[in-house]
Amino acid sequence: MSLRYVSTRGGVPPCGFEAALFAGLAADGGLYLPESWPRFERDELEALQGAPYQEVAARVLAPFVGEDLSPAELDELIAAAYAGFDHAAIAPLRQLGPNEWLLELFHGPTLAFKDIAMQLLARLFERFLSRRERAVTIVGATSGDTGAAAIEAFAGRARTTVVILHPHGRISDVQRRQMTTVAAANVHNLAIEGTFDDCQALLKALLGDAALRERLNLAAINSINWGRIMAQAVYYVSAALALGAPWRRVAFAVPSGNFGDVYAGYVAHRMGLPVAQLIVATNRNDILARFFQTGVYQAGEVVPTTSPSMDIQVASNFERLLFDHLYGRDGRALARLMEEFQEHRRLAVPDDALGRARELFDAARVEEAEVAATMADVLRSTGQLIDPHSAVGVAAGRRCRQDPAIPLVMLATAHPAKFLDAVRAATGVAPALPARLADLDRRPERCERLPNHLAAVQRRIEQLAREAA
Numbered sequence: 001m002s003l004r005y006v007s008t009r010g011g012v013p014p015c016g017f018e019a020a021l022f023a024g025l026a027a028d029g030g031l032y033l034p035e036s037w038p039r040f041e042r043d044e045l046e047a048l049q050g051a052p053y054q055e056v057a058a059r060v061l062a063p064f065v066g067e068d069l070s071p072a073e074l075d076e077l078i079a080a081a082y083a084g085f086d087h088a089a090i091a092p093l094r095q096l097g098p099n100e101w102l103l104e105l106f107h108g109p110t111l112a113f114k115d116i117a118m119q120l121l122a123r124l125f126e127r128f129l130s131r132r133e134r135a136v137t138i139v140g141a142t143s144g145d146t147g148a149a150a151i152e153a154f155a156g157r158a159r160t161t162v163v164i165l166h167p168h169g170r171i172s173d174v175q176r177r178q179m180t181t182v183a184a185a186n187v188h189n190l191a192i193e194g195t196f197d198d199c200q201a202l203l204k205a206l207l208g209d210a211a212l213r214e215r216l217n218l219a220a221i222n223s224i225n226w227g228r229i230m231a232q233a234v235y236y237v238s239a240a241l242a243l244g245a246p247w248r249r250v251a252f253a254v255p256s257g258n259f260g261d262v263y264a265g266y267v268a269h270r271m272g273l274p275v276a277q278l279i280v281a282t283n284r285n286d287i288l289a290r291f292f293q294t295g296v297y298q299a300g301e302v303v304p305t306t307s308p309s310m311d312i313q314v315a316s317n318f319e320r321l322l323f324d325h326l327y328g329r330d331g332r333a334l335a336r337l338m339e340e341f342q343e344h345r346r347l348a349v350p351d352d353a354l355g356r357a358r359e360l361f362d363a364a365r366v367e368e369a370e371v372a373a374t375m376a377d378v379l380r381s382t383g384q385l386i387d388p389h390s391a392v393g394v395a396a397g398r399r400c401r402q403d404p405a406i407p408l409v410m411l412a413t414a415h416p417a418k419f420l421d422a423v424r425a426a427t428g429v430a431p432a433l434p435a436r437l438a439d440l441d442r443r444p445e446r447c448e449r450l451p452n453h454l455a456a457v458q459r460r461i462e463q464l465a466r467e468a469a
């Protein structure tokens, strides 16, 4: 029997994997989650020790995909997804200090961890679309890295038009160029005069318009897409296995924005991985850190930082934790709670729910000066350059870890060359781009600027979809 997927707001009937993948957001405004968690026994985890990343991926993903793909098809798509990575381990660990490890998630084509999920997602889409002879318009909002990963993964693929919104002037040059220099005819960049949260609100409005969605066959590839979460759960498992799981517990520190990555760690934990601690690391945009301290989830103003992929004040995937862990999977309660948040930009959970969250999660906000100091310290003590997002994770991990005897894995979510200016300012050293991207700043760019205005954005997307048909 295949797993079924339910919405966090309980307002739509359960559906299968393929339907959840293409829906992204559920029609009731909620996010899809599996109806129950598949679980690994300890001996099943032990049997995976030493296995290649791809094999761990196949084991972790198979129960989520169910009968929508045969085991051979799943293996084939996983192999293709990771063939373009420039490290054979896909997500290697590097020791940073005593019982401290960096999990390098930036060996994919666009140098950030989002490649790991997106490369697989594009192949899942392609397989299902060709089976059904359908086409889609993929829309995404990006604070930088999602868009690049999506464009790279979907460029030139049949049956897809890709439209990516990014906040004009608020992403790094390398991030922008990675998106705007892709020449494929099915790729379109829209620079929105607003913040990432504005882009995300536009995206939610577009996807929330059922008629438009149907007319254009819209699909979302933001981190609300279940397919991305499940693909990210894999590296928590592979890293923990390498450090002695299932017989040893492991703690993770995760640079966080939309709460997708750290939620994938929670999924791995629910599947039976012995996770001692999940440390939510935020920059000055600290809605998540404040929540785990106070139980109040309140949006503030977005402040630009050196870690722009985390400059977010509304963490979409947080709704999944509220539903699954804090509100006993009560969809109606969640629907009310999210309505309250929509209206007041604030919600508060009861003390017992906060207590339950704190059993597994810790959180810290890291100031810009500490981000810079951490980059300099890591270079001095290990010879290793890390990017500002990863530095937020390292600083928070060191501050929040409870037991030095438990291995601490800190997720390195981007390659330092992707955030050249911040790394050079903090360390005095300029990291080099890998050879395949060395001429990035000489490639021609293609991008349109639009106001932060739903009607204008919608009109343009309709045009692009019509031209592709």
Ligand SMILES: *Cc1c(COP(=O)(O)O)cnc(C)c1O
Residues within 6 Å of the ligand: 112, 113, 114, 145, 146, 223, 255, 256, 257, 258, 259, 260, 261, 262, 309, 310, 389, 413, 414
């Ligand atoms: C997207 C991103 C993050 C934040 O991940 P979430 O899943 O949104 O919490 C952190 N670091 C980098 C480099 C990213 O691209």
